Amino acid sequence: MANEAPVPKKVLLFGATGVIGKDILNALVDDKASFEKIGIFTSPGTAEKKAGALAELKAKGIQVVVGDVSKEDDVRKAFQDYDTVVSALGRNVITAQIPLLTIAESTPSIHTFYPSEYGTDIEYGPSSATEPPHQKKLQVRKHIRDNIKRLKATLLVTGPYSDLYIGKMSGDAAEAGTFDVKAKKAILLGSGDDKVSFTTMADVGKLLVAALKTPTSTSPRILKVNSFTTTPNEILAEFKKQSGAKWDVSYTALDTLKILEKEAWAKQSPIATVYTLRRIWTEGGTLYEERDNGKIGEPTTETLEEQVSKALEKETAAFQSGEL
Incomplete structure (x- = not known):
């Protein structure tokens, strides 16, 4: 397929110790045989506070990159060893992804970017544009559409975490x-x-890994996925x-x-x-005529009973x- 991005092999995760970042990291670790390298980018403060947990990750073969997300040199240096960036940054710092995207766009090794889109669809309908919680994510989407030309970006819309x-x-x-x-x-x-269509937090990670393993020529690719309704x-x-x-x-x-x-x-x-x-x-x-799980191989998801x-x-x- 024309302009299809290569399958991600070297994945760098931002926000790995956050609410949903932990589940994404767990899913990456569970399927690490599918990747050549998995790394997390963490701040010096987190590296100090969570030294024990990070040591355990290193023992599992996970690379730990310590740096300041607000410093371009730190980010650019980290990007050199990876081809894919996955962000799980929290709602309060969601716009920090804009400079990350800009740096990734100008870094030849990076071909794929997953911004922190997990959650409610911010473009579900006309009224979505005025919802207060959506404003920062909408800024990120606008930046992707207006300025990101080379990278392949996937927006994984999961709905609420059950x-x-x-x-x-x-x-x-x-x-x-x-x-x-x-x-x-x-x-x-x-x-x-x-x-309501829900996604379990564990399934957010599982669905993201499935999406990583499914290349695309579309950017931004929007995947509306869930566990159950x-x-x-x-x-x-x-x-x-x-x-x-x-x-x-x-x-x-x-x-x-x-x-x-x-x-x-x-x-x-x-x-x-x-x-x-x-x-x-x-x-x-959160309701759609059909969900996009099938586009990424229909991975098994958790049930309401579970x-x-x-x-x-x-x-x-x-x-x-x-x-x-």
């Missing part, structure tokens, strides 16, 4: 939806029958089935969720983004050890 949705929200934030295993209490969003009521039913217990259930209607969202932004609450994203999901902002089982095990273990 691990974080199928769990407990604390305090007032519980009105944004919660499944409290210890208290056997759930607050469901919308009607309870609104469909379900509803709050179906999630609750699975919790009831596996826990064998009666649950106290209430609902936060979509109109109420919108009011809470507006109030949170007015107060500049740190959870305002949570309200907005969960409102988008409840409105159907996710609920993990949630029960995790929270049970936590409160039994006094962590909750």
Whole structure:
């Protein structure tokens, strides 16, 4: 195929110790036989604080590159030994990818770039352009479309992480939806029958590795992938089935969720983004006529049953050890 990028063989990961970066790194390590080299770029501070964990990675054959992501010389030097960059930088520093992309574009060895796009589709429909949580990612997409000509960029859109949705929200934030295993209490969003497409955090890594192994001539390539589609009521039913217990259930209607969202932004609450994203999901902002898993080999993904089982095990273990 014309202008098809080579299959990535030397992969450098940014944000490897973050929320989703750890799962991406685990998936790369699990499939490291498919790659010639896997490395992570980390700051001097992280290298010092997490020396033990980094030593374990080195023992597994993972390269650890220490540098400052804001210093061009450090980044450019790191890029020389790799052909692919995968970013898992967090929401607060998402625009730091713009200089990374610029440097990668001018580095001959780099042919493939995966920006940190995991999560809600930021161009689902016309209203997406005005959603506050989307603005920084939209800047990155614009930079890719306007300025990145040589690199092949893939945007892996996964929808919400089921691990974080199928769990407990604390305090007032519980009105944004919660499944409290210890208290056997759930607050469901919308009607309870609104469909949401989720991706487990482990599957984000698995799907990304599958995409890496599937070359493309398109840039930016947008892959809309997920693990399963379900509803709050179906999630609750699975919790009831596996826990064998009666649950106290209430609902936060979509109109109420919108009011809470507006109030949170007015107060500049740190959870305002949570309200907005969960409102988008409840409105159907993760649903497509078909998903793109098949374009990358249809890798096996986790099920709702498996996710609920993990949630029960995790929270049970936590409160039994006094962590909750």
